[in-house]
């Protein structure tokens with residue numbers, strides 16, 4: 502049976518559960534359920550702290566896991582990313598009191614509080630900065646006010662938490678993260694893993710793309726295909742009306758309104774956009 506680690510709480514938990522549900526796997530009945538056996542799909546789901554997931558997968562006790570890219574790097578565990586999952590996006594950034602610091606070089610000889618010491622240590626040594634890393638468990642933004650640190654390195658999504666305590670980011674983002682599917686480095690493919698990856702890719706594509714249908718005069722078809730090339734190529738079918746064709750193609754959700762404008766400008770009509778419920782490309 503395929504053994505998969507899923508975040509049990511926190512910022513990645515809901516996204517991971519929706520992804521599993523859309524991919525046809527069983528979900529847990531309540532948040533206290535720690536192991537779910539999905540007989541129909543031949544897999545077992547283990548609900549674990551997101552921070553521990555890379556450790557379990559790195560040890561080889563579990564075949565696959567869903568965690569954050571930042572947590573994966575922070576853990577230092579021997580795991581690799583199979584695919585990004587398109588949710589749980591964040592940046593990992595340095596911050597200090599407004600106006601106090603402008604670049605990473607200002608950190609030399611200073612104290613930096615973080616819940617991600619592995620990730621921060623690696624960054625500081627890459628940058629050649631000698632600073633003291635203070636490891637905290639969370640709510641690190643308060644460490645500056647309480648005099649425990651001069652700067653912090655933390656997850657920033659909307660920036661609201663930083664603003665609320667009068668801190669400002671400085672320097673370039675240390676990294677961009679999102680939820681990722683991971684496996685042990687160099688591990689052979691576990692039975693059932695290929696199917697799970699294809700299903701997850703199907704969910705990611707179904708969210709990223711829309712289906713576009715429209716009618717257009719046959720002589721403008723090449724221009725239309727250039728705008729909506731589809732995957733293997735769009736489906737073009739004859740219309741009952743002489744000289745017209747119907748076109749059907751998958752189009753990226755982002756920017757699909759612009760594509761509709763451009764199709765309209767070359768004479769396309771009855772342009773319809775629909776969500777894709779599921780797909781396998």
Ligand SMILES: Nc1ncnc2c1ncn2[C@@H]1O[C@H](COP(=O)(O)OP(=O)(O)OP(=O)(O)O)[C@@H](O)[C@H]1O
Pocket residue numbers: 510511512513551552568569570571572589590591638639656657658659678679
């Ligand atoms: N707004 C956000 N706040 C925190 N983490 C986020 C956010 N958006 C996405 N993430 C991602 O979620 C993961 C952190 O998850 P979570 O917050 O559950 O862990 P944690 O902070 O160690 O746990 P806890 O908050 O329960 O102590 C990271 O990969 C992070 O990049």
Ligand SMILES: O=P(O)(O)OC[C@H]1O[C@H](OP(=O)(O)OP(=O)(O)O)[C@H](O)[C@@H]1O
Pocket residue numbers: 512638639640641642655656657658659660661662663
């Ligand atoms: O930029 P924002 O949208 O404000 O989000 C970022 C904040 O959210 C996370 O905290 P979390 O709620 O996980 O608490 P924690 O610090 O205890 O982990 C993170 O550590 C930041 O504090």
Ligand SMILES: [Mg+2]
Pocket residue numbers: 511639
């Ligand atoms: Mg957190």
